[in-house]
């Protein structure tokens with residue numbers, strides 16, 4: 001509505017194309033409006049009254065205002081598929097603004113949050129509205145253990161693990177185990193949508209020791225990804 005009126009005013013004034021272009025930059029319809037910046041109250045321990053909202057697919061920000069007398073964070077009440085809070089910010093001191101990670105994956109709805117430092121009494125709500133945006137697909141990975149000889153794994157000290165991402169995924173970590181014993185770990189892998197990678201997990205010295213004996217060894221790998229579901233794989237190496 002505001003868009004049409006403003007443009008009409010410029011046109012009626014017989015403005016040059018330049019002014020119309022400037023108006024388009026200001027009122028242009030393609031970009032979603034910016035997500036709200038959730039604010040802590042400068043005096044401990046509440047959030048400012050709000051309400052806070054964002055469009056689908058946006059990342060909300062959290063600001064702890066300059067002069068605030070305590071550090072705070074924004075942490076969702078509900079858990080997400082990775083077992084951590086559905087969305088979360090770092091804990092920040094006064095005069096700092098950080099993204100509230102994970103809000104780009106939220107469906108339309110209203111989500112409660114609190115500050116883990118000060119407990120459930122410091123709480124607020126974030127409304128996700130349809131707006132002009134669209135929800136960002138949640139990170140999703142599939143982990144498999146390719147066929148490989150036990151001898152080769154023993155001799156090289158490396159276990160091959162394949163990770164495939166169906167959507168853009170970052171913060172991927174892998175943990176290989178034999179029973180409850182950890183053989184190898186890795187973290188920090190990023191993959192674009194549709195990409196796959198074979199990772200050679202370097203066995204820890206205790207891991208090498210754990211697979212030294214026997215004609216076959218059962219190994220399992222758990223792949224975790226921030227804000228997405230974990231993926232598990234098993235194989236008996238011979």
Ligand SMILES: [Cu+2]
Pocket residue numbers: 045070071072073115116117118119122
């Ligand atoms: Cu707090």
